[in-house]
Amino acid sequence: MSKHKTNGKKIRQLSIYIHIPFCKSKCNYCSFYSIPILKSENNLLPKDYADLLKKEIEITIERFALSGSHINSIYFGGGTPSIMQVQFFQNLLWFINKNFLIAKTAEITVEINPESGSFNKLSGLKSLGVNRLSIGAQSFNGNVLKTAGRIHNEKDIYNAANNAKKAGFDNISLDLIIGLPGQTETIFYDDIMQTLALEPRHISAYMLSIEKNTKFYKTCNEKNKKNRLTFISEENTAKYYEILCKLLVENGYIHYEISNFAKNGHESRHNLNYWKRGQYLGLGPSASSFLKTEDGKEIRKTNVPDLDKYANNVLKKPVHKPETDFMEILTEKDKINEEIFLSLRTNLGINAKRLTELVNPDIINSFIEEGLMQIKGNGNIALTLKGMLLSSEIFARIMA
């Protein structure tokens, strides 16, 4: 529990993530839980979804004694939050405000897909107090977007970004994917240049990873060679990542986490809370929470990734085969591992003395000798650029 106190009572500091599990269609690389809009067994419509989330808030407040928590950030992610109507956000934000204490300075983010970023929608969100937008551009090349199964084009990205600015948003983030099929070095360079031209305050860039339950995975394993897509090699994806890091830093962005870059003061407070192991409440199917109980336990909980099963759980419906949410109480070893891996994701790193208490100093020294870790001026140890590229291997070696 946080050490903040008011009238002698501890106030829990919390972030809220709200998962919107609806999309117009499924992108070929996507492994997030989402369903085509209106495709639910129980015919659950997005307009009913706010009621489910409100019910989940009530249940969770009671179960984990969250009443009166201080909310520092709210993040609507998905799925495609921008296909929801403005009234949906109004309804939810009103309910959150009624049950918690939203900080005056809270960061409130909504993810926007370019094709659904109309001026009316974005100005509606602005009027509700939403102060940050994250636009899923992914690439500016029409063919690359089409192969990835995205339904927007380059013009939609420009329209959404311009609508956001016209609606009064100053804090805009753009998402890119590194290593999409068809993304040659020239195309990727152009993606970076077009991103910079829009002057977003924040940029997230994730390397394509082919997950099992995606259309790309099926394409990779396609028996008929003619139907197989050509994917960018790991070597080239690494090269693109290095080009991106260099160009963004040259253009004044701080590389503050493996995949995230921001102008000074525009780091995502919501994500920083994850990496600092702050508490958060995840609402909706597939959403995860990290909460601390009054007796000092740390709990990770993930809701069932299925809208109908989630609805049954929230409404406590008697069903033939109930599926419960995943929940675990962290062991001391879990806590230490999280502390190491989450701190090392960021440019701040981890206190050198603390790291050598947790990990064999010989291993840390070998990482430093190999140029994967560096000692910073403040006495912390952080990953180098090479280390960020090889972070999964580094974490595996620490765990071995």
Ligand code: SF4
């Ligand atoms: S990438 Fe985003 S828009 Fe595409 S299917 Fe996944 S959640 Fe939906």
